Amino acid sequence: MKTVDVAIAGAGLIGVAAALELRTRGLTVTVLDRQEPGREASFAAAGMLAPSPDDLSSLPLVPLGKSSIALYPEFVAHIEQASGKTTGFAQKGTLELFFGADGESERDRFMAERKRIGIAVEPLSVLQAREMEPSLTSQVFAAAWLYQEAIVNPRLLIDAAISAAKAGGVGVLANCTVTGLVREANRCTGVLTSDGPISAGCVVIAAGCFSVGIGAEIAPYAPTIPVRGQMLALRAPAGTTSIVALRHVIRSANGYLVPHDDGRIVAGSTLENGVQEKIVTSAGMGKIQGAAIEMVPALKSAEIVETWAGLRPGTPDGLPILGPTDIQGLVIATGHYRNGILLAPITAKLVVPWALGLTIDRDLAAFSPMRFVDRRSFLPEEPPSRQAAG
Numbered sequence: 001m002k003t004v005d006v007a008i009a010g011a012g013l014i015g016v017a018a019a020l021e022l023r024t025r026g027l028t029v030t031v032l033d034r035q036e037p038g039r040e041a042s043f044a045a046a047g048m049l050a051p052s053p054d055d056l057s058s059l060p061l062v063p064l065g066k067s068s069i070a071l072y073p074e075f076v077a078h079i080e081q082a083s084g085k086t087t088g089f090a091q092k093g094t095l096e097l098f099f100g101a102d103g104e105s106e107r108d109r110f111m112a113e114r115k116r117i118g119i120a121v122e123p124l125s126v127l128q129a130r131e132m133e134p135s136l137t138s139q140v141f142a143a144a145w146l147y148q149e150a151i152v153n154p155r156l157l158i159d160a161a162i163s164a165a166k167a168g169g170v171g172v173l174a175n176c177t178v179t180g181l182v183r184e185a186n187r188c189t190g191v192l193t194s195d196g197p198i199s200a201g202c203v204v205i206a207a208g209c210f211s212v213g214i215g216a217e218i219a220p221y222a223p224t225i226p227v228r229g230q231m232l233a234l235r236a237p238a239g240t241t242s243i244v245a246l247r248h249v250i251r252s253a254n255g256y257l258v259p260h261d262d263g264r265i266v267a268g269s270t271l272e273n274g275v276q277e278k279i280v281t282s283a284g285m286g287k288i289q290g291a292a293i294e295m296v297p298a299l300k301s302a303e304i305v306e307t308w309a310g311l312r313p314g315t316p317d318g319l320p321i322l323g324p325t326d327i328q329g330l331v332i333a334t335g336h337y338r339n340g341i342l343l344a345p346i347t348a349k350l351v352v353p354w355a356l357g358l359t360i361d362r363d364l365a366a367f368s369p370m371r372f373v374d375r376r377s378f379l380p381e382e383p384p385s386r387q388a389a390g
Contacts, residue, residue, distance in 0.1 A: 004028045004171070006355050007191050007200035009178040009214060010207035011037030013154070013344045014333055016161045018204060019170045020078070021348035022355060030171035030200075032178055032193060034210065038158035041208050044231065044310020045154040045341050046258045046266045048249055050094060052119050052146060054338075057318050060366040061339060062117050064320075068346035072150060075345040079157070082164035088153030088261055094249040095129055095136075096121075096144040097295060103141025111144055120148045133246060135296045151249060153260050154341055178207070180215035181330065188329040202355040204331045208313040211321075211334045221325050221369035222332050227314040228275040229338075230284035231268040234292065234302040246296070255291025257299075264305060267292040278309045312337050322347065322367040324354050331355060332369040 006022050008015045011033035019029045031037070049072060051065025076089040098107045107123065114121045122145045129143035130136050166172055173195070182190035182197055190199040205211050211222040236245070246259040258266040270284045285307060292299045315321055315335040320343065324331050331354045336343050353360055365371075 001190075001197055001199050002030070003199040004030045005200065006030075006202045006204060007032065007198050008204045008206055009191065010205070010211070010334070011162070011172060011174075012040055012042040012206065012208055012340065013038070013158050013161060014042075014208075014336060014340055014347055015204070015206035016158070016165050016170075016172075017075070017344040017348035018206060018333060018351040019165050020161065020168065021352055023165070023168050023170050025352060027355070028169075030173060030198065031165065032173045032176045032191070032198075034175070034177040034207075036174050037162055037172055040210075041310050041312055041340055042154055042158040044229065044308060046231065046256065046268050047088070047152050047154045047157075047260065047341060048094070048251075048256065048258055049150040049152060049342050050146070050249075051342065052114055052121075052149070053117070059117065060319060061343075062119070064346050065339065065342055066118065068343050069148070069150060071345035071349070072152075076152065076157070079160050079164045082167050083160040085156065085160035085163060087157040087160050089150065089157075090152075090261075091148070091150040092248050093145060093147040094149040094251055095124070095133060096146060097129070097136070097140045097250065097252045098142040098144075099139060099252065099294070100141060107142035107144050114146075119146065121146050133248060133250065133296075135246070135298050136250070137295060137297050139294070149249065151258055151260070152341065153262075157341070178214050181217050181327075183217075183327075186326075186328055188327050200329075202329045202331060202357075204333055204351055204355065206333045208334060208336075208340075209311050211313065211332070217327070220373050221330075222321050222334050223316055223372055224321070224335050225274060225314040225316070226276045227312040227337065228270065228272040228278070228309050229268060229312055230270040230272075230280045230288065230309045231266060231307070232280075232285060232288055232304055233264040233266050233306040234299055235263055235265070235305045236298075236302050250295050252291065252295055254294060255288060257292055257295060265292075265299070265302070267299075273314065276311065278311060280307045280309050284309075313340070316372070320347075320367050321369050321372075322350060323364055323369055325369050326373070328357075
């Protein structure tokens with residue numbers, strides 16, 4: 001039987017980032033994925049790194065998001081150096097747009113709420129916003145500048161992270177499904193897989209929306225819910241690139257545009273709770289295109305170069321599931337919903353002491369997997385809908 005210090009179920013960015021961090025501490029680590037690693041939520045994301053909350057239910061995430069984005073330069077530098085690959089990371093900031101006659105008052109409320117929780121934001125006049133992005137619609141009434149936000153290319157990042165993990169000695173097993181736990185009384189001592197059991201001193205569940213399906217022992221701690229998000233990528237037609245050569249993320253209450261170095265503009269997204277089919281619909285594409293054109297009318301003539309759908313890992317209360325359980329040696333790191341790319345560095349840092357059985361001097365009770373074990377019959381079935389994160 002294969003034996004490692006830590007076995008991680010799920011080779012998306014959360015699982016791979018945790019493996020990288022554990023490996024730097026000298027631990028032997030194997031990451032297992034039911035298919036090709038990195039091809040679920042991590043691959044489908046837009047790449048916004050935005051700790052600004054979507055709504056009041058997201059407020060507990062703000063400190064984690066701020067801590068994680070501060071870790072990003074070091075995080076991507078390590079991955080890029082170890083892999084020899086780029087990740088598309090850039091701190092370019094975000095323009096938040098407001099429409100309608102109440103646009104300025106809505107912008108002012110938006111800014112006041114974010115300043116109260118320590119999110120860096122400045123007001124912009126319409127003229128200033130259009131100087132930063134000349135292709136913005138003339139219909140915008142007010143704008144805010146979240147200058148500390150950043151972007152990364154999720155597909156490049158997960159590919160580089162997997163390469164870095166392999167180069168560092170992490171075992172990455174593709175097409176190996178985790179089907180349950182190996183237990184000795186109340187201690188987890190490994191995982192059962194489609195390729196046979198693996199012995200481990202600690203098991204970390206980081207399988208996104210598929211965590212709940214690993215087995216009956218996992219489900220009470222990780223009641224994840226698939227939330228389909230449809231996306232599309234646009235590219236300006238030949239000869240008109242300058243018209244829509246966006247330099248910053250542009251976001252409104254209806255959608256977002258994320259420009260990447262390869263010339264693609266990623267636009268999103270839909271929020272479809274409980275939908276497991278990774279297909280796009282005409283209604284979903286119409287909604288996304290409509291929001292994109294509302295912000296940048298020139299995109300009406302842009303070429304749609306790709307459409308796709310991903311499954312975000314939602315939770316009953318919309319917050320991640322992070323921490324140890326009452327089964328010794330079992331740690332949960334899943335349910336990041338729309339914030340998996342943003343929260344990967346801080347999640348990786350947190351997993352290390354949990355895997356070693358140490359306590360953390362930080363109040364993370366809001367994210368504990370034990371909240372579902374204690375109150376699971378009183379929780380709603382679906383996470384709240386949100387409209388402004390990637």
